[in-house]
Amino acid sequence: MDWEKRAARLADQVADPDSRWLPVVAAVPRHELVPRWWEVDDSGAWALREGGDDLDAWAEAAYADRSLVTRVGGLHADHAMPGDRPEGLPTSSATLPSLVVRMLRHGRLGAGLSLLDLGTGAGGLTAYASCRIGDRYVTSLDVDAYLTNAAASRLANIGLHPNFVTADVTERVPGTYERIVSTVGLPAGPGLRPVLAALATGGRIATTLERTSLIITGWKQASGDVVGRVERDTAGFMLTRSGDDYPPALTELFATARKSDGDETTTGRYPVVDVLNAWELRSMLEVTTPGVELAYEQRDRTRTAFLVHADGSWARASAEWTDPPEVHQSGPQRLWTALERIRNRLNTEGALPLLGAQVRITPDGVCHLSRGKWHAAVGAR
Structure with missing residues (x-):
């Protein structure tokens, strides 16, 4: 493969x-880091792709600016058999190179400064950083x-020998580092404490918060606080996981949301939107109403959105294209109402206060956001 020209x-x-x-x-010969990967086929199922079977397709995939999913649920592509059809969400990938470069730039790497890369994945960020700073x-x-282990072996084959650690970042992070760059969405609150403790005083972190697209950067002060901002840039990363797969989705509650009338039926003010892919709305929903899980479907011209929460709250909004939706809600929180409050603010002010907000992360992992008169705390209990 003539990978140099492609790279x-x-x-x-x-x-x-x-x-x-x-x-x-x-x-960096990116193809060597991703010999096998998963793609969604025409039937909507995950299908295995093996680079050695088609060198042209391998080269095209590896040297395109795209993410390659390498693990679905608990099944890594390296361990899959032909014909395997895993179900579930992606749990690891080779992140698209442009986003890797953006996150590294946000991290402000420098000669002689130690870096912790959170979320090894296929090892792309590790490879780029190793080439850049040693x-x-x-x-x-x-x-x-x-x-x-796989990333260590593959990087060694291209002459790179960084250090690798296997650990759950929400429990412990061995060592102290002057730069931390995360390509997984970190949880605010207690789960963030080990990462903050591993950041040296004067050091810098660049990360996203789970269930948001917010890129947060900041410098660690002598007090232990990290002070920075929400960048005017966005990224979507997988959630941090502590086990082999993510915790089970709220399947029963989604089933209830699909078929139940709920205890409140109203007409919504705004058209149905796929909240998961409306990144700024999704981020603000997580800041104001943490822990909401989402689903969306479109059949012909009918669009339906589902919102559920572990406390038993759920909402379903359905409409023909951009018509006002019929909204069903139940539980202790009115989730669609919470979303409409955000959309009201967006329409009234022309923007949400997230991007460019000031950030102070206290040692307990709580992220305090502020912009003008607006204040929010993410991860507080």
């Missing part, structure tokens, strides 16, 4: 001509021992 084209696509990341992206300064951590 150079990818580098031109994801980095500016004067960027120090341009030669780094061009130097592999002896780079540590990559993942909860999955297979991922860290």
Whole structure:
């Protein structure tokens, strides 16, 4: 495979001509990190792709600016048999290179500064960082021992030998680092404490918060607080997981939301929206009403959104295209009403206060957001 020319084209696509990341992206044989991956086929099921079966397709996939899903549920593509059809959500991937470069830039890496890469995945960020600042300064951590072992072996094959750690970041993070860059959505609150403790005083973190697209960056103060901002940039990463797969979805509650009338039926003010892919709305919903799970479906011109919460709350909104939806809700929270309050604010003010907000993360993991008169705390109990 003539990967060098493909990698150079990818580098031109994801980095500016004067960027120090341009030669780094061009130097990494990304295909060697992703020999197998999952794609959704025409039937909507996950199908295995093996690079060695079609070198042209492998090269096209590996050197495109796209994410490649490498693990679905508990089944890694490396362990799959032909014909396997895993079910569930992606649990690991090779992140698209342009996003990797953006997160590294947010991390403000520098010569001689130690870096912790949270979420090894296929090892792409680890490889780029190792080429840029030297592999002896780079540590990559993942909860999955297979991922860290596979990445260590594949990076060694291309001459890179960073340190790898297998651990659950919500429980412990060995070592202290001057830079932390996370390509998983970290939980605010107690689950963030080990990461904050691993950040050296004066060090910088760049991460997203789980169930949001918010990229938060900040510097650690002598007080232990991390002070920074929500970048005017967004990213969607998988949630941090502590086990082999994510906790079971609220399947029974989703089933109730699909068929029940609930205890309140109203007409919504705004058209049905796929909240999961309306990133700013989704982020604000998580900030104001944490823990909401989402689903969306479209059949012909009928669009339906479902919102559920572990406290038993649920909402269903359904309408023909952009017509006002019929909304059914039940439980201690009115989830669609909470979403409409956010949409009211967006329509009234023309923007939400998230992007560009100031951030202070206290050692207990609570993220305090503020912008003007607006204040919110994420992860508080």
